[in-house]
Amino acid sequence: MSNPSVAIIGPGRMGQGLALALKRRGQDVILLGRGPRALAPPLALYQGDLVSGIRHAGVILIATPDDAIAGVSTQLRHDRSVGSGHVVLHLSGLLDRHALIALEPTGAALGSFHPLQTIADPASAPDLLTGSYAGIEGDQRAVQAADRLATTLGMIAVRLPAEAKPLYHAGAVVAANYTVALAHLAERLAGSAGIPLQTASKLYLPLIRGTLDNLESGAAAALTGPVRRGDLETIRAHLAVLNPEERRLYRILGLAALQLAREAGLPPGKAQPVEELLGGGD
DSSP, X not given: OOSOEEEEEOOSHHHHHHHHHHHHTTOOEEEEOSSOOOOOTTOOBOOSOHXXXXXXXXXXXXXXXXXXXXXXXXXXXXXXXXXXXXXXXXOOSSOOGGGGGGGGGGTOEEEXXXXXXXXXXXGGHHHHHTTOEEEEEESHHHHHHHHHHHHHHTOEEEEOOGGGHHHHHHHHHHHTHHHHHHHHXXXXXXXXXXXXXXXXXXXXXXXXXXXXXXXXXXXXHHOOSHHHHXXXXXXXXXXXXXXXXXXXXXXXXXXXXXXXXXXXXXXXXXXXXXXXXXXXXX
C-alpha cells in the first residue's frame, strides 16, 4: 500500500493530536482506546475489537505512557493482531525499539517515533507539529516508515542511535519542561518584588518570546544580560536578594551562561571574576 492506514493506540493528547494532524493531510486513521473519553472533533474511537482495528493498518503507533508500552506489545502479540507486514512504532522519547521486544516473533518492523513537540490541546497539534522535529530509530523498515510519517506530518525526521535516546530526551526535558519551571520561578520573583500576580504571570512572556526568536541565530549569539557583559555588580546584587535555593540555581545557570559568554567573545579578564563570583558558596 502506498499510503497505508495508521492505527493509533492510546487516545491521549499526543495520540489525538497525531490523529487530527494525519486526517488533515488526508491520511486514513483509526484511533483505539478503552472506555468513554472526550475526544477532539471530529475524532471517534474505533468501536470494533483490537484485532479488527489493526488488521488493515500498515503502521501502528503506540501512544501510551512509557510504562504501558511493553504491556500493549504483549497484548498485541497475544491477540495475534500484528503480523510481518506491520510497522509498529511507539512514541516514547526515552525508550527504543526494545520496548516492543514482545513483538519480535511476529516479524513486524519495530521502532520509535518521538514528536519533539509539546501538545497541551490536541486541536493545536496539526499546526504545532508542522516544522517540528521527530526523533526516529529502529529496524530499517521501521525507520523508513517513520521517515515517511514525518514527511506526511510536515515534520523533520532525525535518526538516532538507540543508545543516544536518553541523552536526546534529557535535552528535550531541559528545553521544554525546565523552561516552564524557570518561567514559574521568574513569576515568583516578580511576585516577591510586589508585582500583582495577574501581571507577574505574564510579565516575562514577551521577553521569553524575544529570546526564543534570538535563538534562531544560535545560543551564544542570543545570550544577553549581566553575565554576557561581565557585570559583576549586577550579579552580586542579584545574589544578595535571592534565597539560598534560588541563589544556588542562579549560580549554576550563571556558570552555564558564562561558558556561552566566553564563546561569544567575553574577554578572559572579565570572565574570570564572574566565574569566581558565581562559583563561590552561599
